[in-house]
Amino acid sequence: MVGNLTYLTILQLGQGIDNGNYNQLSGIIPSTIGNLISLSELSLDCNQLSGTIPSTIEKLISLRGLYFRRLLMLLLTKLS
Numbered sequence: 001m002v003g004n005l006t007y008l009t010i011l012q013l014g015q016g017i018d019n020g021n022y023n024q025l026s027g028i029i030p031s032t033i034g035n036l037i038s039l040s041e042l043s044l045d046c047n048q049l050s051g052t053i054p055s056t057i058e059k060l061i062s063l064r065g066l067y068f069r070r071l072l073m074l075l076l077t078k079l080s
Contacts, residue, residue: 003032011036014043014067024048034059041065 002011013025025047033042034056042060045067053068 002030003035006035007038008036009038009062010041011039012041012043013047014045026050028052029054029057031056033057036060037062039063041067043067 025044027049028051029044029049031054033054036042037059039060040062042063042065057063
């Protein structure tokens, strides 16, 4: 379902900025995340995500902000 939102520019499912609450989403990041070709900011920090970061994330050429916290080093290592 997320992959159908091709015009979405910001996806913020991380820490709540107004009250410091956490979402606690769990599971894997779907490979369809790569379909969000207009995405400029992706925030998934402060959740309980597992698995690897899908390689389809490389399709997000407009991405300027990426917030994963614990997964950030894994992503940077894979992309370099």
